[in-house]
Amino acid sequence: MCPEGRRCQAEGGPGQDMTDRLKRAVQLLPKAELHLHLRGAIPMPVLTELLNRHDLEAALASAPERVQAAFASYDNLRPFLTSRRRWSAEEVAELLQYRDLANFLYTFHFTSFAFHSADDLRLLIRGVLDDLARQRIVYAEICISAIEYVTRGIALPEVVACLEEAIQHPIVHVQWIVDLVRDAGPDSALAQLRELIALDSPAVMGITLGGGEGSFPAGRFREVYALARERGLRLSVHAGEAFGAESVWEALEALCPERIGHGVRAIEDPVLVAHLAARQIPLEVCPTSNIFTGVYPSLGVHPVRALFEAGIPITISSDDPTFFHTTLADEYAHLLALGFTDTDVLELVRNGFRYAFLPEAEITRYLRELEREWECWAAKG
Numbered sequence: 001m002c003p004e005g006r007r008c009q010a011e012g013g014p015g016q017d018m019t020d021r022l023k024r025a026v027q028l029l030p031k032a033e034l035h036l037h038l039r040g041a042i043p044m045p046v047l048t049e050l051l052n053r054h055d056l057e058a059a060l061a062s063a064p065e066r067v068q069a070a071f072a073s074y075d076n077l078r079p080f081l082t083s084r085r086r087w088s089a090e091e092v093a094e095l096l097q098y099r100d101l102a103n104f105l106y107t108f109h110f111t112s113f114a115f116h117s118a119d120d121l122r123l124l125i126r127g128v129l130d131d132l133a134r135q136r137i138v139y140a141e142i143c144i145s146a147i148e149y150v151t152r153g154i155a156l157p158e159v160v161a162c163l164e165e166a167i168q169h170p171i172v173h174v175q176w177i178v179d180l181v182r183d184a185g186p187d188s189a190l191a192q193l194r195e196l197i198a199l200d201s202p203a204v205m206g207i208t209l210g211g212g213e214g215s216f217p218a219g220r221f222r223e224v225y226a227l228a229r230e231r232g233l234r235l236s237v238h239a240g241e242a243f244g245a246e247s248v249w250e251a252l253e254a255l256c257p258e259r260i261g262h263g264v265r266a267i268e269d270p271v272l273v274a275h276l277a278a279r280q281i282p283l284e285v286c287p288t289s290n291i292f293t294g295v296y297p298s299l300g301v302h303p304v305r306a307l308f309e310a311g312i313p314i315t316i317s318s319d320d321p322t323f324f325h326t327t328l329a330d331e332y333a334h335l336l337a338l339g340f341t342d343t344d345v346l347e348l349v350r351n352g353f354r355y356a357f358l359p360e361a362e363i364t365r366y367l368r369e370l371e372r373e374w375e376c377w378a379a380k381g
Contacts, residue, residue, distance in 0.1 A: 040320025207225075
C-alpha cells in the first residue's frame with residue numbers, strides 16, 4: 001500500500017496480465033540487490049519475534065525525551081510503548097503503516113530498540129538472507145548502519161563477527177557495505193572507519209553515507225573517503241534524494257564514489273545527466289522508496305525512464321522493502337507502466353550484476369547464468 005493513497009503505478013500502461021507475467025519471470029530469474037538496508041528488509045516474522053523477545057518499555061527509557069515524545073505522538077507506535085504482552089503478526093503489521101515521512105522515519109528508528117545482543121542481529125541477518133534466497137536474489141550488497149547496533153550495546157567486533165558468519169550463506173552471496181551515517185558527523189565516520197580497518201574483515205567490502213544530505217553535505221567527509229579508497233574499500237554514497245543535483249555534484253567532486261545511491265534528482269540538471277552518462281557512473285535507483293519518502297508524488301512522474309534513456313547506468317533496488325511494502329520483483333514490474341519493455345527490464349536485471357562490486361570473472365559468470373535462464377523462460381512463451 002502506498003502512503004496517503006499514492007498510486008504505485010503510472011496512469012495507463014500495460015495490462016495486468018503483462019505485468020503479472022513479467023513479475024513471475026523476474027521472480028524466477030537470478031537477481032542482484034545493490035541498494036538494500038539490512039533492517040529495512042527485516043522479515044515480518046523476525047520483527048514480531050524481536051518485539052516479543054524484549055522489554056521495549058525498558059529499552060525505550062534510554063531514548064531522549066524528545067524522541068519518546070515523538071514516538072508517543074504516532075498512532076502506529078503508541079500501542080507498543082507501554083504494553084507488555086505478546087504481539088501477533090497482524091498487530092505488528094499495523095506498526096508499518098505511516099501517515100507521513102516523519103512518521104516513517106520515527107517508525108524505522110523505533111525498531112532499532114528491538115536489538116539488544118549479537119543474537120538479535122544474527123536473527124535479523126539470517127531472516128533477511130533466507131528471504132532473499134526465496135526471492136531468487138543470488139547476490140546482495142547489504143548496507144548496515146553499524147553504529148545503530150553499537151549504540152544498542154553490541155560492540156563493533158561482535159557486529160562484524162555476525163557479518164562474517166553471513167558470508168557463508170549457502171545460497172546468497174552477500175557483501176557488506178557499512179553506512180557511516182552522515183548525521184553522526186565526519187569525526188564519528190572517521191573513527192568508525194579506522195576501527196573497521198583495524199578489524200580487517202573480509203565481510204566488509206565498502207562504505208556509504210546515508211542520512212541528512214543538507215545538514216551533513218558530502219564535502220565534510222573528504223578525509224573519510226580518501227582513507228577508505230587508500231585501503232581498497234569500494235565507495236558508494238547516498239545523494240540526490242532529499243536534495244537536488246547540487247548534492248550529487250558535491251558527492252562526485254568531494255568523494256569520487258564509484259556509484260551513487262538514489263541520485264534521481266540528477267535529472268534536474270542536464271549537464272549533470274550528460275556527465276553521469278559520459279562517465280558511466282551508475283545510479284542505484286529505488287522507485288517505490290522515492291514515493292514513500294516524498295521525493296516524487298507518484299511513479300508516473302518518476303525520472304527513472306528519462307535517466308535510462310539518457311544513457312546513465314541504472315540499477316534497480318528496493319531500499320527498505322519491508323517498510324515500503326515492496327519486493328525487488330515488484331520494482332521491476334512497476335517499470336512496465338513507465339514504458340519499459342521486457343527487454344529493457346532484462347537489461348536492468350543485467351545491470352544489477354554489471355555494476356556490482358565484484359571481480360569481472362564473477363560478473364561474467366552471473367550474467368551467463370541470467371542469460372541461460374532468460375532464454376529458457378522466453379522459449380516457454
